[in-house]
Amino acid sequence: MANWQEMMPSTRAYLMDKVLYELHHKPDHLEAYTTDADAYLARFGLPDDLATAIRSNDVAGMYLTGVNPYLLRAHCIGVKIPEAESLAALRRLLDHEDYNDG
Amino acid sequence: MAEITGIYTASHTPVMLNFPDNIPAALKDEIFAAYKAMGDDFMAGKPDALIVLSNDHLHNFFLDNFPAYCIGCAESYESPIEHWLHAKRRTIAGDQAFGSYLLQNALEAEFDPSFSMEMVLDHGSLTPLELAGVDPDLPIVPVLINCVQPPMPTMRRSYNLGKFLGQAIADYDGVERVAILATGGISHDIATPRMGMVNEVFDETFLSHMESGDVDATIRYATDFVHTAGNGCEEIRMWMAAMGAANGAAFERTYYKAVNDWYTGIGIGRFRVS
Ligand SMILES: [Fe+2]
Numbered sequence A: 001m002a003n004w005q006e007m008m009p010s011t012r013a014y015l016m017d018k019v020l021y022e023l024h025h026k027p028d029h030l031e032a033y034t035t036d037a038d039a040y041l042a043r044f045g046l047p048d049d050l051a052t053a054i055r056s057n058d059v060a061g062m063y064l065t066g067v068n069p070y071l072l073r074a075h076c077i078g079v080k081i082p083e084a085e086s087l088a089a090l091r092r093l094l095d096h097e098d099y100n101d102g
Numbered sequence B: 001m002a003e004i005t006g007i008y009t010a011s012h013t014p015v016m017l018n019f020p021d022n023i024p025a026a027l028k029d030e031i032f033a034a035y036k037a038m039g040d041d042f043m044a045g046k047p048d049a050l051i052v053l054s055n056d057h058l059h060n061f062f063l064d065n066f067p068a069y070c071i072g073c074a075e076s077y078e079s080p081i082e083h084w085l086h087a088k089r090r091t092i093a094g095d096q097a098f099g100s101y102l103l104q105n106a107l108e109a110e111f112d113p114s115f116s117m118e119m120v121l122d123h124g125s126l127t128p129l130e131l132a133g134v135d136p137d138l139p140i141v142p143v144l145i146n147c148v149q150p151p152m153p154t155m156r157r158s159y160n161l162g163k164f165l166g167q168a169i170a171d172y173d174g175v176e177r178v179a180i181l182a183t184g185g186i187s188h189d190i191a192t193p194r195m196g197m198v199n200e201v202f203d204e205t206f207l208s209h210m211e212s213g214d215v216d217a218t219i220r221y222a223t224d225f226v227h228t229a230g231n232g233c234e235e236i237r238m239w240m241a242a243m244g245a246a247n248g249a250a251f252e253r254t255y256y257k258a259v260n261d262w263y264t265g266i267g268i269g270r271f272r273v274s
Helices: A011-025 A029-035 A037-042 A048-055 A059-064 A069-078 A083-091 B025-044 B096-108 B123-132 B155-170 B200-212 B215-228 B231-246
Strands: B003-010 B049-054 B069-072 B076-079 B090-093 B114-116 B140-145 B177-183 B251-259 B264-271
Touching (some): A011 A029, A011 A048, A011 A069, A048 A059, A059 A069, B003 B025, B003 B155, B003 B231, B025 B264, B049 B123, B096 B140, B123 B177, B140 B155, B140 B231, B155 B177, B155 B231, B200 B264, B215 B231
Parallel strands (some): B003 B177, B049 B177
Antiparallel strands (some): B003 B264, B076 B090, B251 B264
């Protein structure tokens, strides 16, 4: 597999990046998200499938949007998705033929 | 005329601070001791300033404006920026005059870095400094390379930037002794299906190339095979820059282990510059 899903962010990836970035860097955003995820996500006007992936902590679903992996990783730790759970969700996407040992 | 007292390369990962006990205690102690040994070695060179070659992980920089290279020109740097990083908040001294000198000379030399007087350092800079036990009063100049958001600068361009830095440091009159810490890599995947599957074959081959002293072969291998070793491996751009600054000095690895439960090939090395 390649190191990156997108060599230039698509608009869908950008929208995901924007939410995950602001959520963990802007004052009070994490609290607003934790208090009412739907209301918080509504601020961004995301397509429904993207908002659903974030709200339901669907790590594999978020990954597949093309989101920047560092923002996804920080989000998983930042909203305390258990390590084993995020790792397993990502690993299930691994097609063995994808694994390139150089 | 400043003397370069040491050039070091070392991996970094927030896992070292957040989930250190994901690996057996003996292995953790061995790795932490290897970082401490690196710190002792470079403090023994009595540097007056430290250049930290590292990368931001989308904390200071976002898609509104993403620099390929950025030089820190602040009087001090707060760290960490991650609200979730298990690290004590601290302030690291900056060498503003040195940063400004490097920035202006880079532009003269036809590199076009951005600069920042507001950087808040993330785990990429903080983790190795913390584990190495570096005195927070030792003034630093952060030089950040985009390794986290394609499109990114090439391996060769990063080597050339390092070569420029080595020469510019040697020509600088503001301090006498300068150490360089280049941090990132080696093989690791962040939030991909391969996360936790370190490519040890890549790391061994890469380190052997570094040790061979064959700069062109090393840059070619890094360029052609980085895709087999994970998005985190893109951070070997900092190793390229260190190799440029070393200007032909021999490299030796001081530690390597593929640590799957920290998701990272942990590598530490130094160039024999003095
Ligand atoms: Fe990193």
